[in-house]
Amino acid sequence: MSDPLLKIVGLRKHFGAVRACHNLSLEICTGETHALIGPNGAGKTTLLNLLSGDLKPDAGQIFLDNRDITRVPLYHRAHLGLARSYQITSIFPQLSVEENLLLAIQAHSGHSFRFWKKAVSDPQLRRELEPALERVGLEHRARDRAAALSHGEKKQLEVGMALACNPRVLFLDEPMAGMGPGGSVELGKLIAGLKQQMTIVLVEHDVEAIFSLADRITVLVYGEIVVTGTADEIRSSAAVREAYLGEEEPC
């Protein structure tokens, strides 16, 4: 493991009386796949939102490559190489599948104050579109409206959009939730394939998937870190079993 790529220091976010994130410090290293687990309401999604910039923290700092990005707005973080998928699928339902992906590509290929040329047939965008479609296996649905996709396909599209941003760090918020077993396996393969290319922070309920994919795992409860460690360390940790496995009914 090399230097920390993302460094979180004393991060705090409260919603009224709810401590979604409380004095949380964590380092995520370049190239690792880091999973966040914990019971419902532990603050996993809040942490992702704070890292991606969807939420502003009450206190604390976030560093990317030793640069303080705590106050950098959401859209700018994308340009620094952060990309994410959302727990509740967040796509552009009225646009076609290829337009969805095109937007993700367009986002990092210069400004979009271009008013005349048709975006869909722009060779510069087109070049990246084909592999992006292929990567998530949606070539055959390229022209369909995103709203018409099945739930699993929407999830795939969502991940595909995050990937099309060519991120350095990829945040995935429950990418496998609600997918059939086949879909989960496919997606697991996709993520495994990405491990070499980028740093991944993963929130997921599918414990099997996590243990097979993650290099390190952080367990959150009530907005605080219980423990961070490798899969084996977590499996054997008594604290985890008590705080997490004890509460969560097996599914």
Add this chain to the structure above:
Amino acid sequence: MKKIFLALFCIVIIIPATAWSLDPVKIGMVTTLSTKAGYLGEEVRDGFRLALAQGGGKLGGIPVELVVEDDGADPGKARQIADRFIKRDKVKIMTGIIFSNVAIAVVPRVVSSDVIYISPNAGPSLLAGKGCDPNYFNVAYQNDNLDEVVGQYVNEAGFTNVYLLAPNYPAGKDHIAGFKRYYQGQIAGEVYTKLDQSDYAAEIATMRAGNPDALFFFLPGGMGINFLKQFDQSGLNRTIPVFGPAFSFDERLLQAVGSAALGVKNGSQWTHDLDNPANRQFVAAFRETYGRTPTLYASQGYDAARLIASALKSVNGDVAQLTALRTALRAADFESVRGNFTFSSNQHPIQNLYIREVVQDEAGIFTNKTLKAVFTEHSNAYVGECAMGE
């Protein structure tokens, strides 16, 4: 997609089909029937229709078809309707406009198309002065008239420190200017309010502090009702007498103001109690037909119709003879419900102007009672500005 073109074609074909009976003389009435001021147009229209009905569908013995359309007090829309009247219906005589701003927008275009326009209400200074035209006749009043008579009366009554109130738009300032033309005392305060304002508490309080000996206001329509009610509730009406032009005191509006307007003296060119045969006949017929007392607007609509009737009779219904028609109109050879009526050189009325008072009659209805004629055979201030070149 095909359906829409079919529909479009149908409309293109159907619209003209309604306009293919050219026998009677067509008179186009653009007036305000919707919006808050809709009742004004209704009065003018009903007055006009009464005259038409009395002639058995004829004016001056000539069959007449009256086409009425609502302009919604919108000058742009009124202009559009006027265009249609002129270009499609080939109307030669138009009337009906209530509001000055609508008249300013519409009349120049109408008269420049060699169509006669007879104004039954609006009398903006522009059309009496610089913008006067041989084809434009005003059968009601020049806007300032009703303020001038109040200004003169307030002088005569010995008030010397008057407070002025009007909405902040050109007509408001015109009316104040009309008042000042004859009033000679001091101005205790001059306040312009927002158009369509509903709450006047701030103005009333400021007015109390200004300590005037009388109040003159011009607030047409709902604004006047709002103000009078609130003025009444403030108790100031017991110490400060109120004056204004007739616009806030017509018989329909008074029912909505109630006792708050009692005792207010206002200026007008006509009241239903004027004692002349034409008027007695008109008021009785109007009450019988519509079940209400006519307002001054109705009288103006009625007079407009009778003026047209006299001219139509004189040219024997041949509206194509524009010059003869104009000459006949200028003669004003009709029995006005106002008594004596002639046209000034800028084709506005020369008539008596009265001060009247709001009273409650035996039946408990709020109405106006004529007090005195302040001006006799009064013309208007813009005659000199009008260079009618004929």
Add this chain to the structure above:
Amino acid sequence: MLLLISATLLLLLLPTLLGWLGEEYLISLASRILIYALVAVSLDLMLGFGGMVSLGHAAFFGIGAYVVAIFTHHSFDGSPVLSWPFVLPGLDGALVLWPLAILVSALLAAIIGALSLRTSGMHFIMITLAFAQMLFFFFVSLEAYGGDDGLSLFARNRFPGLDLSDDTHFYYLCLAVLGIFLLIAYRLVSSRFGMVIRGSRDNEKRMQALGFPTFRYKLACFVIAGAAAGLAGALIANHTEYVSPGLMHWTHSGVILVMVLLGGSGTLFGPVLGAATFLILEEVLAIYTEHWMLYLGPALILVALFARHGIYGILTGRERNNV
């Protein structure tokens, strides 16, 4: 495509057709429809494609009209529009004046947009409405230019090679302007910029997460729409040869919105159909009944409830976005 060609052909031949029917008057109505179609398409650009529901769009329409009216007024008078800090003479040449109207509307749209776009949803609707009302009251009390009385143009503007006072010439000019704007809008919505705008309508948060500073793009869209509305205003001032603050009243914004929704928002030809239907309906209903609003009101409710894509949707059975 066939429909497009036949519609274009019909519009091109309309004056001849009406002349043949002896209904020249309707040419003027047709020009009016084209102008309102222009402003409706411009509103749809931000509403249907950008998801920005503005109830103050008439403000830009009115500003464009006032710029033309004020300069034409001064040109007729021979007096300067401004004498300080520099002398600005009156103008009546369309080629200078109309771009100026566009510029002023765009500038105003930039200011109002920058403030309004800090919000979204219902806030945005109400704020655009309130700004338009502010302008309305400003012009009502602007005595120098007629205030509530409005301002008459004494003649239409000069346009090289055309006689705008001729209704047919004016009609073709309006048709050309609308045609060009439709082409621009057509290219715009499928360009990179259009992609960003449509994406922001669907899911603004996601756009930001992808790396788009959406505010800038939405503002640009707001300004483009405002500028086009300003051009439409310049045309309507020439059409009626009269302007008044009523052009900016919020109910007028409401009428433009109704045209867009009636025709079908999120489409380019929908608003054109909407403008035509509304204006024709208004003319026809007014002939048959004084209480035309009693029928129009419920009709609008029905459109809102059942005709998602307006007339365009009903006619073509097509979804939105397929331009």
Add this chain to the structure above:
Amino acid sequence: MLLVFEQLLNGLQLGVTLFLLSAGLTLIFGIMQVINLAHGSFYMIGAYVAATVTAYTGSFLLGLAVALPVTALIGMLVEMSMLRRLYHKEHVDQVLATFGLIMFFNELTRIIWGRQPLFMDVPAWLSGSIELIPGIPYPTYRLAVIGVGLLVALFLYLMFAYTRIGMQIRAGASNREMAAALGINIKRLYTLVFGLGTLLAGLAGVMAGPILAVEAGMGESILILTFVVIVIGGIGSVRGAFVGALLVGMVDTLGRAFLPLFFRLVFPAATADGAAASIASMLIYLLMAAILIWRPRGLLPAHS
């Protein structure tokens, strides 16, 4: 100095009237997430019904007693027959439908009651004036309006803080699904909220009847002011509506009252009167713009 106090009282009174109208509207906006342009129509209906009943019976209270349930009932009918179908649609559809509703109600009023305005007087027991400060009589009815407005504010506060239905409404506002999961009948709740909103609008109409002209279209003049209040206060927040209404009432009244005086210090009288009137008519919009620059979601947004 006395004048300043009197003008403050006037500002308070205007603010309270605006609050009556905005409280109902902000509830509908905030809780049901539905934009309702036709709120002014219910205000108009309230005034018309009260004026009619008062004219027939001679009793203002009877007018009030009839107008409130009638307005609420019409409101609930509109909600059940039309608005309900619009919750899941976009704001534009709601704008279109309620715009149509305004046209319909205005025209219907004209057909039923005629085109001229209606009469409604202050009840005898509220006429006259009280000298709060010696030498400055203040109309009793206006004091009554202030009283009613404050009572409504108190009532709404107590309802939201302490009653079951109030808590249900708050729950429904913050999270629809959650509230449904808790067994709250959202459909019925929304109908009730809309009824409550229109009832408040009707109340505002009844209270305004004796002060203002009762005429078709009276709702639209005040609707825009109400919007400004709600934008300033923050959508969905009754407290915000209260603060916003008072602020707008004060700024508007004081601007109208004192701007001309200030301008006269600088400009010649004729220019000053005109300019002051123009600025005064735009003042609240400027206030709104300023507040938006400072706090885009209003002073007291409902969900932070």
